[in-house]
Amino acid sequence: MKRTLLFPEYIFESSWEVCNKVGGIYTVLSSRALTLQKELGDNLIFIGPDFGEETPYFTEDKRLYIDWVNQEKELALRVGRWNVPGNPIAILVDFKPFFAQKNDIYTWLWEHYQVDSLHAYGDYDEASMFSYAAGRVVESFYRYYINGNRRVVYHGNEWMNGLGLLYVKSKVPEIATIFTTHATSIGRSIAGNNKPLYQYLDAYNGNQMADELNMQSKHSIELRTAHNVDCFTTVSDITALECKELLDKPVDVVLPNGFENDFVPKGAAFTRKRKLARAKLLNIANALMGTRLDDDTVIVSTSGRYEFRNKGIDVFIDSLNRLRHNDRLNRNVLAFIEVPGWVGMGRQDLQERLALMEQGKTFDTPLDNPRVTHWLHNANDDKVLGMMNYLDMHNCLDDKVKVIFIPCYLTGDDGIVDMPYYDVVLGNDLCVYPSYYEPWGYTPLEAIAFHVPCITTDLAGFGLWANQVKGADSELRDGVKVVHRTDYNYNNVADELCETIREFAAMSPDEVKTCRDAAVRLSKKALWSKFIAYYKEAYDIALSKSAKR
Incomplete structure (x- = not known):
């Protein structure tokens, strides 16, 4: 007994x-x-x-x-x-x-x-x-x-x-x-x-x-x-x-x-919040870069602590740069890096443009440095901006992949996004967390709870768990793509991230729905x-x- x-x-x-x-x-x-x-x-x-x-x-x-x-x-x-x-x-x-x-x-x-x-x-x-x-x-x-x-x-x-x-x-x-x-x-x-x-x-x-x-x-x-x-x-x-x-x-x-998924909105409330989040993210991008990105844009993000290598921020940027040069990409991709840096103020020039856009005005020229939403105290030494400079990533108008750095906690009062993180994350189409060192990994679990499929690695505790649930390597159609990562396969990881995002961008609405539904089902297996x-x-x-x- x-x-x-x-x-x-x-x-x-x-x-x-x-x-x-x-x-x-x-x-x-x-x-x-x-x-x-x-x-x-x-x-x-x-x-x-x-x-x-x-x-x-x-x-x-x-x-x-x-x-x-x-x-x-x-x-x-x-x-x-x-x-x-x-x-x-x-x-x-x-x-x-x-x-x-x-x-x-x-x-x-x-x-x-x-x-x-x-x-x-x-x-x-x-x-x-x-x-x-x-x-x-x-x-x-x-x-x-x-x-x-x-x-x-x-x-x-x-x-x-x-x-x-x-x-x-x-x-x-x-x-x-x-x-x-x-x-x-x-x-x-x-x-x-x-x-x-x-x-x-x-x-x-x-x-x-x-x-x-x-x-x-x-x-x-x-x-x-x-x-x-x-x-x-x-x-x-x-x-x-x-x-x-x-x-x-x-x-x-x-x-x-x-x-706990109690605070994940349901039904019409979820649809409304997702629509608001996407509109906000696209407006920020268009105001910053002078673009006309519409709702057909694939919105991708990573977030978490500013641990450049441990959280895989480096390989995420690298993969986006490779995707930028990929001839098979057939849609615009807008990527956000949401990690708190040594942030100063929300950009006043961006705030002014966003206010004018609410009145119906549009812009066709970018602001200075159209890659960051808030001024940084250490912009010359910042690793995200430094890597983007090294890779010559400047969000040019003809780039199909554009990357924007939001270097602050999303608490709802940052002066630019002004929405809490959980209200922002559901606006994504795909989240990417390619960690090198990640004992568990809450961000991918949060993403799938909000119906957003994601990519992580088998060096994250959550990624290992997702593989265990499936009994094999988890793929996007399972809600989470788990990329194999080791001490030495950085280039393979960057290539696989690039290809997975490209494949996702090419999916039909029904295929995307399959991924989103699978993400929600998987998240329910991780409830408290x-x-x-x-x-x-x-x-x-x-x-x-x-x-x-």
Whole structure:
């Protein structure tokens, strides 16, 4: 008879990205909250950093846990709700006061867990003080409200929450601890430094590479956390290999990142929003370049963090340049690169043209530098513009492929697009995410949820998952084209991207519909309602170990 899995009565989960929208972990936690809330209610509590300013992602509620907050003299807390589906409870903690105790905290960390903080630089101190503060929050709340024979889990995300996990493990051993690394600090650094990660993965020594790449402290906290928590997890099979080789610790469970599609518009609302998004993107292009691109244009995009090689931005630009010279391309292709750079202001000349176009005026001459929507502080050093210059890509009027750089977060108030990302992405015909280093890959999952087929690689966790679902190499007609990528086949990848986009541009409306319908079907296999089972396995492992203590 199968044993019933242990499930927590309380879950505390901390991340630098709780109520702080700076990366993909925000999406992981915020979209998963509703699924967990259905079982835990307000016993699901998120902990994030308090930067002492108002944020659209958090609403304070001074009625929540007022007795605890009032008696807690050592922690500066704000308690409220995270403004995401389900409105889960969030506790924001001010970590800055702990900088005064930093040396004592690091000494304790060395004495108990042999974590090397001597080589700390950059964001290590800030992340560690937040992590310590978050651990103190869990300890304090537990002592005040929970003490006793209750099943409690503390789940920390990334190396940035390692210190707090080790603190809780030491100070409140009754609490089960789970650590999720979304990308190993050493693996990301090896890839980001243009070193071949995959062919030599089994030969790399994590400690040796940490010394070489000046990553000793981040690697040390990640390594010691992985070895000391009750349950060590990551987000994909490909990152699990990294963990085994670079952290010398196999993961206990792989926790793939799911998605909630509640906010994907349906029916007429979807059609209306898609039409608005396409009109906005085409208007921006026509105003910027003096063109007359119409709705028959194939709109393609990539987006995500500005990691030029890791995210495959380089090979995406290269493939578009090859497509520009492809005689078999029979339609106009308009490509957008939506990654946040060192952005200045939205271009005033572009704003003025867009305003005039709303009154019916048209333009047949381009603006200066018709490749970028916002001025950059470092335009001369920017990698996207630099590669486009190198390849002589200037969006000339007779180019069938035109590429526009939108170097900002699409939050709805950037001055040019003025639409949030989810309202923009559904205007695409095809999205391209040809990552070299991508532990999971939320952007392709988001794309297919919004009915947009996409291209990714089998070096992305999501791409591997798509292949596993099909049981073979996934193609566009399956909703996702998964391109084979290695350390050394850059040119093959660029050629395959070029050809896949060209083939898509030549598809009939019925063939495109087949791709779009398949994308939606695949996205439903990645809903949190499907993937939460992996989390339940992790909770059971962690609670079983803590029960023995």
